[in-house]
Amino acid sequence: MRLILFGPPGAGKGTHARVLAETWQVPHWATGDILRRHIREGTELGKRAKAVLAKGELVSDALVNELMIDQMSEPDGKRGFILDGYPRTVGQADALENFLKRQNEKLDVALYFKTSVEVIVDRLSGRRSCPQCGANYHVRNIPPRVEGVCDRCQSKLVERADDRPETVRHRLEVYEKETSPLLDYYRRRGLLKEVPGDLDVAELQVKLRKILAGLAKQTTG
Numbered sequence: 555m556r557l558i559l560f561g562p563p564g565a566g567k568g569t570h571a572r573v574l575a576e577t578w579q580v581p582h583w584a585t586g587d588i589l590r591r592h593i594r595e596g597t598e599l600g601k602r603a604k605a606v607l608a609k610g611e612l613v614s615d616a617l618v619n620e621l622m623i624d625q626m627s628e629p630d631g632k633r634g635f636i637l638d639g640y641p642r643t644v645g646q647a648d649a650l651e652n653f654l655k656r657q658n659e660k661l662d663v664a665l666y667f668k669t670s671v672e673v674i675v676d677r678l679s680g681r682r683s684c685p686q687c688g689a690n691y692h693v694r695n696i697p698p699r700v701e702g703v704c705d706r707c708q709s710k711l712v713e714r715a716d717d718r719p720e721t722v723r724h725r726l727e728v729y730e731k732e733t734s735p736l737l738d739y740y741r742r743r744g745l746l747k748e749v750p751g752d753l754d755v756a757e758l759q760v761k762l763r764k765i766l767a768g769l770a771k772q773t774t775g
């Protein structure tokens with residue numbers, strides 16, 4: 555199973571990707587999480603990416619492609635994967651397509667999380683994230699068991715700096731300009747599947763599980 559999840563910030567990609575990856579036992583690679591890990595660990599890449607993330611801009615295609623192609627080339631990528639937040643530009647989508655062609659593989663589906671601006675603003679303003687394991691919560695919709703503490707690794711939850719209203723506005727503009735062309739890109743390839751990102755987590759999970767079960771049936775014939 556090889557799928558990509560894309561949509562505006564706050565669409566719920568990360569939350570759903572984690573659940574699907576556990577169900578299907580495939581790796582979940584979120585470019586944003588990988589970049590934040592590099593920043594936390596102070597690697598060369600992290601130093602280059604830090605200011606870009608803070609401004610809500612996109613890291614260069616060259617850098618992100620190299621990062622993700624290295625990741626997908628790891629042996630556990632053979633079982634399939636869920637890509638969350640990659641590709642985010644047509645240049646990245648081309649790089650992914652070429653990489654998969656070289657491996658004689660292909661994507662099963664590109665899931666587009668169609669989400670309204672009101673829901674995005676509400677989700678991002680209430681989002682709390684775990685800086686350690688990347689888990690996401692929401693103060694009202696998905697609260698952790700203990701306020702301010704990650705259920706998975708007990709780290710202290712934080713508000714992401716790029717979830718501030720002015721940076722969110724810029725991220726949405728960047729999304730419109732750079733990422734929304736992927737809708738046509740994957741529609742033309744017959745891979746696009748639109749899902750309602752406004753639904754709450756449990757409702758959308760039901761839909762996603764159905765889609766994936768259908769795909770699994772097709773692949774196993």
Ligand code: AMP
Binds near residue numbers: 563587608646
């Ligand atoms: P996310 O966690 O998916 O919201 O990503 C956080 C930030 O990481 C984005 O605003 C970008 O600065 C950077 N980023 C994540 N994925 C990509 C990508 N595929 N291409 C370029 N920059 C990215």
